Amino acid sequence: MSIFDEMAREGHEQLIFMQDAESGLRSVIGIHNSTLGPVLGGCRMHDYDTETEVIDDVLRLSVGMTAKSAVTGCNHGGGKAVIWGDPETDKSEALLRAFGRFVQSMRGRFCTGTDMGTTGEDFVVASQESDWMVGLPVYAGGSGDTSVTTAYGVFCGLQAAAAHIWDSGDLHGRRVAVQGLGKVGRRLVQHLLEAGCSVIGTDIDGESVREVQAEMPVEVVEPGEIYDVDCDIFAPCAMGGIVNADTVDRLKCQIIGGAANNQLAYEGVGRMLHEKEILYVPDYIINAGGLIQVADELLGYEPERVRRKTEGLRSLLQRCFELADELDMPPFEAADRLVEERIQKIAQINRIYLV
Ligand code: NAD
Numbered sequence: 001m002s003i004f005d006e007m008a009r010e011g012h013e014q015l016i017f018m019q020d021a022e023s024g025l026r027s028v029i030g031i032h033n034s035t036l037g038p039v040l041g042g043c044r045m046h047d048y049d050t051e052t053e054v055i056d057d058v059l060r061l062s063v064g065m066t067a068k069s070a071v072t073g074c075n076h077g078g079g080k081a082v083i084w085g086d087p088e089t090d091k092s093e094a095l096l097r098a099f100g101r102f103v104q105s106m107r108g109r110f111c112t113g114t115d116m117g118t119t120g121e122d123f124v125v126a127s128q129e130s131d132w133m134v135g136l137p138v139y140a141g142g143s144g145d146t147s148v149t150t151a152y153g154v155f156c157g158l159q160a161a162a163a164h165i166w167d168s169g170d171l172h173g174r175r176v177a178v179q180g181l182g183k184v185g186r187r188l189v190q191h192l193l194e195a196g197c198s199v200i201g202t203d204i205d206g207e208s209v210r211e212v213q214a215e216m217p218v219e220v221v222e223p224g225e226i227y228d229v230d231c232d233i234f235a236p237c238a239m240g241g242i243v244n245a246d247t248v249d250r251l252k253c254q255i256i257g258g259a260a261n262n263q264l265a266y267e268g269v270g271r272m273l274h275e276k277e278i279l280y281v282p283d284y285i286i287n288a289g290g291l292i293q294v295a296d297e298l299l300g301y302e303p304e305r306v307r308r309k310t311e312g313l314r315s316l317l318q319r320c321f322e323l324a325d326e327l328d329m330p331p332f333e334a335a336d337r338l339v340e341e342r343i344q345k346i347a348q349i350n351r352i353y354l355v
Contacts, residue, residue, distance in 0.1 A: 001052055010063045015055070018102045023094035026084040027102070029110055030058035033066040034077035035347045038108050040134070040295060041065040042115030043081035043099070043123075045091070051084075058082045061115075064261060065291075068284040070339045072309070072316065074295045079110055087117035096122050100129030108132055113294050120144070134294040143301045146290030151187030153289025153310045154259050155195075158233060160317040161255045161281050169314075172196035175231040177253065179223075180238025181208045184259040184287075188235060189216055202226045203238070227251055234258070241265040243280070248272050257281030264332065274330035282335035285317055 007015060014031035031039050041062055048054045058080050066078025083099060085091070103112060103126070113123055113135030120137040127133040127140070136142025158176075163169035174197045178185050181203040189199050193216055201218045202225070203209050209220055221229060227242075227250040234253040236242050240262035243251070248269050256263070256278060263283045264270045273280045289310045296306045317331075324334035 001055070003055065006055065006059055010059065012059060012062065015058070016102075016106075018099070020095075020098040023092060023098045024085065024090060025095045025098045026054075027081060027099055028054055028058045028084075029079060029081045029103075029106075029112075030062040031077065031079040031110065032059075032062040033343065034079075034109070035343050036070060036077050037075040038298075039065075039077035039079035039110045040069060040074070040291070040298075041078060041080035041110075041112060042135070043083060043112045043118050044115040045083040045085060045087040045117030047086040047090075048082075048084055054082055054084050061261075064284055066343075067336070067339045068288050068291050069295070070342045071285055071320075071335060072288045072292060072313070073342075074291065076111075076295055080115070081110070081112050083118075091122065093125055096125040097129045100126035100133070103132050104130035106132070111298060114146075134297045135290075136297075143293050143297050143303075143306070145183065146293050147183035148187060149289035149293040149306060149310055150259055150287055151184045151191060151289070152307075153292070153313050154184065154188050154235065154237075154257065154286050155191040156311055156314045157281055157286035157317055158192075158235070158255065158257050160314040160321075161233075161257055161279050163314075164318065164321045165254060165279055170195075171233075174198075174233060175200065175229075176233040176235055177226055177229040177231040178202075178218075178235045178237055179226045179242065179258070180236070180260070181205075181212045181218075182237065185235075185237035186212050186216075188237060188259070189218060193217065200226070200229050200231060236260040236263050243269050243273065245269065248276075251278065253278060255279045255281065257286050258283075259287045261287065267332075270330050270332045279321075280330065280332060281317065282320065282332045285313060285320060285335055288313060 016029040018027045061080040069076040111132040123133040124140045138144040159169035176197045178201045199218045202223050227247045231253050233255045235258035237259040244265035292309045324331040
């Protein structure tokens with residue numbers, strides 16, 4: 001693997017390798033694009049098998065953050081951090097604080113918070129060393145759990161998708177299949193039920209299923225059956241890559257929109273959905289509520305502003321769907337156009353010299 005070739009492929013600016021032998025920290029920060037401002041992206045902790053996997057993951061994840069910030073009007077660049085280690089056994093105060101010190105050394109060029117394998121509490125520890133931690137719990141001065149805002153954003157996004165294809169954003173009476181009843185999935189279910197939808201859910205974790213069923217009237221299917229459910233909307237809220245060669249012909253919905261990142265296994269499958277007249281709502285727009293929330297912490301967290309911006313995902317998606325129709329392309333490609341357009345336009349204003 002040539003690291004420079006890998007970086008050049010998606011135009012990454014910077015890869016920063018950090019290690020601290022005493023605490024066992026091995027971490028990489030990937031800065032994809034900082035045109036729009038200080039780079040914002042979560043920190044994932046995972047027990048990767050190889051160094052190549054670490055680098056692949058940080059490069060891949062940081063690209064998505066550039067798109068998410070740019071399209072939602074946030075003044076942030078895209079990046080991501082990964083810590084190479086087992087979140088169950090390798091985490092320690094020293095490791096988290098060592099990570100915090102490295103982030104602090106970047107003087108605000110990179111801000112980070114939770115992702116898979118890390119928690120708000122971890123960043124309370126890291127924030128002893130760094131002013132650039134976001135997504136902290138409320139008791140530590142942060143905005144708290146982002147899944148609340150993410151779920152609300154997904155719900156707003158589904159309303160926008162419904163308005164686009166059914167001429168009404170009212171979801172009453174729609175059947176929605178939700179994959180993953182975790183933090184976001186179960187909150188989305190709540191919004192959908194309140195809006196008068198019927199919900200079919202699934203999760204590989206029996207405990208999550210039982211908790212949700214104890215509180216809400218949800219029909220449950222086995223994890224492998226969710227792709228075959230007759231429904232109006234399929235909402236993936238578990239993991240990426242679920243729209244793939246095996247599942248694309250099984251889906252019977254008219255809209256796909258959910259919280260999971262990178263739902264399309266590859267771009268070709270997105271075009272297949274378009275040909276089948278299934279509206280795929282671009283993941284990095286519909287799931288941007290969490291980013292909107294943590295970005296707001298850097299401005300001085302205002303819940304009302306976050307709510308308004310999250311509801312703004314409806315009009316953003318409407319613009320994306322209209323552009324897609326105008327250019328005769330799938331919305332996920334139109335979303336990429338919106339990203340490129342904003343980055344190019346804002347890069348241009350930097351030519352105006354400021355004293
Ligand atoms: P979570 O870990 O709380 O929930 C995910 C759930 O999916 C778990 O209950 C898990 O058991 C289940 N699951 C895993 N594989 C499954 C499978 N094959 N079939 C059915 N269920 C399966 O995570 P979350 O915070 O709810 O996030 C859900 C997704 O949304 C993730 O992909 C995450 O990266 C993405 N996302 C989350 C946020 C946020 O603010 N939490 C923001 C943007 C994107």
